Amino acid sequence: MSLLTAMFLSLAITTTTTTVLLLLTPAAATALQVMMTQLRRPSGSGGCFPGEMDALLEFKEGIADDTTGLLASWRPEDGQDCCRWTGVRCSDRTGHIVKLNLGSRESINPFAMRLFGEISHSLLSLHHLQHLDLSHNSLEGPTGDMPEFLGSLKSLRYLNLSGIPFHGLVPPHLGNLSNLRVLDLSYTANSYSPDISWVTRLRRLRYLNMGDVNLSMADYRTSASRFARTYTRRNVYSVLRRYFTSKSDFREYT
Structure with missing residues (x-):
C-alpha cells in the first residue's frame, strides 16, 4: 500500500x-x-454487493428453462464475484451493477430463444442499472404481459424488450423512465397501446422502436401534435410518424 x-x-x-x-x-x-x-464490499461476495447478487439469483429462480446455459455462471458458491457472471457488468467506479445483457442475437425465431420464464421483481433491487437487454427470450411479467414494475427502474438509459412474446397492454409506467435514451419494444407479439402519450415524458429519448405493437386504438390526433413538439429533431419523431402515415389527418397536427 x-x-x-x-x-x-x-x-x-x-x-x-x-x-x-x-x-x-x-x-x-x-x-x-x-x-x-x-x-x-464484504470479501465473501467477491467484487459485487450482496443485495445485488441476491437480486440476480432471484431473477435466475424465475427462469424455468435456460436452453443454452446462459446463466450457468450465476452461482453464489466459492465467493463468486457476480460482476464476472455472464451478461453482467459492474461500474469500475462504484462497483454497482449497471448493465444486464441477456438478449439473444439470433434471428426472430421461437426456437432460437434461450431463456423461458418470468421477469422477476428482484430487478428493482438493481438501483444503478442503466442497461437492460432481455430481447428475443420467452419471458413475461407476473400476469403474462409486459411488467409494469420496469417503469420503476429510474436509472435505465437503455431498455430492449424486442422479440419477447408479451401479450396485453404496454404499460404507460414506462413513461417514468426519465433517463431513457433507447427503447425497443418491437416484435412483442400481441402487445397494444391505446394511449402512447406517455412516450412524450421520455425527454431524453433518442431511439424508439414499437414496430408490431398494435397502435390502432391510439388517439393519433392528440399524440401526433405532442410528438411533433417533443421530438421534431429526433429519430423518435421520424419513427412514430411512420406509424401514423395511414391516418389522413396526421400532417394537420404536425
Missing part, C-alpha cells in the same frame, strides 16, 4: 468521508470514494 493510500485510509477512519472530500482535490476525492466503496 502506498503512503498516499495509507494517508487516505487513515483520514477516512479518523473523520467523516464528507469532510475529507472537501479537503481533497476533485481527482483525489474520486479516488477516495472508489476506495471507500471497495472497503464496504
Whole structure:
C-alpha cells in the first residue's frame, strides 16, 4: 500500500468521508470514494454487493428453462464475484451493477430463444442499472404481459424488450423512465397501446422502436401534435410518424 493510500485510509477512519472530500482535490476525492466503496464490499461476495447478487439469483429462480446455459455462471458458491457472471457488468467506479445483457442475437425465431420464464421483481433491487437487454427470450411479467414494475427502474438509459412474446397492454409506467435514451419494444407479439402519450415524458429519448405493437386504438390526433413538439429533431419523431402515415389527418397536427 502506498503512503498516499495509507494517508487516505487513515483520514477516512479518523473523520467523516464528507469532510475529507472537501479537503481533497476533485481527482483525489474520486479516488477516495472508489476506495471507500471497495472497503464496504464484504470479501465473501467477491467484487459485487450482496443485495445485488441476491437480486440476480432471484431473477435466475424465475427462469424455468435456460436452453443454452446462459446463466450457468450465476452461482453464489466459492465467493463468486457476480460482476464476472455472464451478461453482467459492474461500474469500475462504484462497483454497482449497471448493465444486464441477456438478449439473444439470433434471428426472430421461437426456437432460437434461450431463456423461458418470468421477469422477476428482484430487478428493482438493481438501483444503478442503466442497461437492460432481455430481447428475443420467452419471458413475461407476473400476469403474462409486459411488467409494469420496469417503469420503476429510474436509472435505465437503455431498455430492449424486442422479440419477447408479451401479450396485453404496454404499460404507460414506462413513461417514468426519465433517463431513457433507447427503447425497443418491437416484435412483442400481441402487445397494444391505446394511449402512447406517455412516450412524450421520455425527454431524453433518442431511439424508439414499437414496430408490431398494435397502435390502432391510439388517439393519433392528440399524440401526433405532442410528438411533433417533443421530438421534431429526433429519430423518435421520424419513427412514430411512420406509424401514423395511414391516418389522413396526421400532417394537420404536425
